[in-house]
Amino acid sequence: MSLKVAVLFVFLLIATKVEANEKIRAKVYAGKEVTSWTSRSFGVSLIQCQTMCVLAKRKFTSRICGYDKVSKTCFYSFDTDCNVISTYETTKVVIKPDGADACHSTGYLLNGAEPVSDAQITSSTDNSPSTDSRGFRLYTVKTDAHEGSWAAGIPDTYQYIQVRFYRLKHVSGVALQGKADYGQYVTAYKVLYSCDCASFRTIMDTNGYDKVFAGNTDDNTVVTSMLPVEVTALCVRINPVTYKGWLVMRFDILGCPVN
Numbered sequence: 001m002s003l004k005v006a007v008l009f010v011f012l013l014i015a016t017k018v019e020a021n022e023k024i025r026a027k028v029y030a031g032k033e034v035t036s037w038t039s040r041s042f043g044v045s046l047i048q049c050q051t052m053c054v055l056a057k058r059k060f061t062s063r064i065c066g067y068d069k070v071s072k073t074c075f076y077s078f079d080t081d082c083n084v085i086s087t088y089e090t091t092k093v094v095i096k097p098d099g100a101d102a103c104h105s106t107g108y109l110l111n112g113a114e115p116v117s118d119a120q121i122t123s124s125t126d127n128s129p130s131t132d133s134r135g136f137r138l139y140t141v142k143t144d145a146h147e148g149s150w151a152a153g154i155p156d157t158y159q160y161i162q163v164r165f166y167r168l169k170h171v172s173g174v175a176l177q178g179k180a181d182y183g184q185y186v187t188a189y190k191v192l193y194s195c196d197c198a199s200f201r202t203i204m205d206t207n208g209y210d211k212v213f214a215g216n217t218d219d220n221t222v223v224t225s226m227l228p229v230e231v232t233a234l235c236v237r238i239n240p241v242t243y244k245g246w247l248v249m250r251f252d253i254l255g256c257p258v259n
Contacts, residue, residue, distance in 0.1 A: 025098040026050045032094035034066035035083045037075035049074035050095050057097040065095040080232040080258055082168060082195035103170050103230070103256035109163075110252045111137050116163060123161045125153030131248070133161055138177050138222060138250050149179035152240070152247040159247055160237040164197055171233050173226040173254035178219035184245030185216035193233035200237060203227055212241055224254070232258060 028050065038061075041052060049067045052074055056062035062076035064084075069091040077083075084094050110116050118134050126132040131151035142148040152159040171193060178185025190210055192200040205211040205228060213225045240247050 026054050027096050027098070029084075029094045029096065030090050031087055031092065032066075032084050033087050033089075033092040034064065034075055034077040034079045034094060035085055036079060037066065037077045038062070039076045041074040041076075043072050044074050045072065046093070053095045054097045064097070067093045067095060069093070080168065082232050082234075103172060106172055106254050106256060108138075108175070108252045109165070109169055109171075109255050112252075114257075116165065120164050120166075121161065122164070123150060123152070124159045127151040127153045127246070136161060136250060138175060138252050140250050141180065147179070147182075149177075149182075149184075149248045149250050151179070151184075155243070155247045157239070157241055160192070160239045161249065161251065162235055162237040163253060164235045165233075168195070168232055168234055168258040169253075169255050170230055170258055171227065171236055171253055171255040172230045173224055174213065174238065175222050175224045175252040175254065176215055176238070177222045177250040178216045179246075179248040179250070180220050182245065182248070183219055184243070184248045185219050186240040186243045186247065186249050187215045187217070188212050188241040189215050190239040190241060191227065192237040192239060193231050194235045194237075195233060197235035200235070201231075202239075203231070215240075215242075226254070230255070 044052070046067055046069065049065060053062060053065035056076050063078045066075035066077060107113060121133040121136050123133045130145065130147050131149065133150050135146050135149045140148045150161050174191060176186060190212060191203040194200045203211045211228060216223050236253050238249065238251055240249065
């Protein structure tokens with residue numbers, strides 16, 4: 001028996017024991033495949049690949065896995081959501097262990113340890129130069145040159161404010177704040193994200209509908225909402241749905257860098 005076969009046999013044995021003794025915590029997505037992989041196991045079942053993927057993630061030798069039902073091959077990969085591609089071949093699946101992209105330490109991405117510049121923030125419209133996207137940061141205060149928050153130029157549901165990171169980030173939540181001392185704030189909003197800042201996806205709820213997040217109830221309290229599932233993104237958009245007074249906000253994004 002070769003060394004490679006022996007290692008695979010041991011891995012399968014461990015996976016089988018884990019499968020028998022604990023619940024597999026991994027989600028399977030059909031019609032998806034990874035674009036790159038570091039190693040693979042042949043002749044395994046989908047259940048075995050799920051378990052082996054969970055083990056590999058725990059050992060930091062893989063983030064997610066791909067599986068081919070025809071060849072019964074399990075692929076170990078460090079791809080993120082941005083790398084996974086869709087395919088019409090339903091025999092190909094992607095396995096994502098719970099917490100595969102979880103941040104070990106979540107922080108503010110816009111005004112935290114590595115703050116973004118004003119140039120990285122854009123918006124659909126601005127109400128005036130004194131309410132443009134430069135007022136996006138949490139706790140921004142009014143000055144002679146700026147009113148201290150972003151305000152949309154048109155109060156409809158097509159407006160957004162967007163951040164473009166310099167590199168991919170794991171995104172796990174949003175912190176929202178109104179316009180201080182004006183009685184104006186967003187009461188509900190949606191979150192959109194993109195890996196290329198061209199094609200955007202909306203965060204969905206558990207029923208497959210656009211997730212509408214609860215916003216503010218006053219103009220100065222920061223309200224933080226966590227996403228149902230962490231996503232990987234280069235751009236994130238906040239799309240207000242309802243508001244009080246006017247469509248205004250200060251905000252930040254919670255998450256961590258993609259390693």
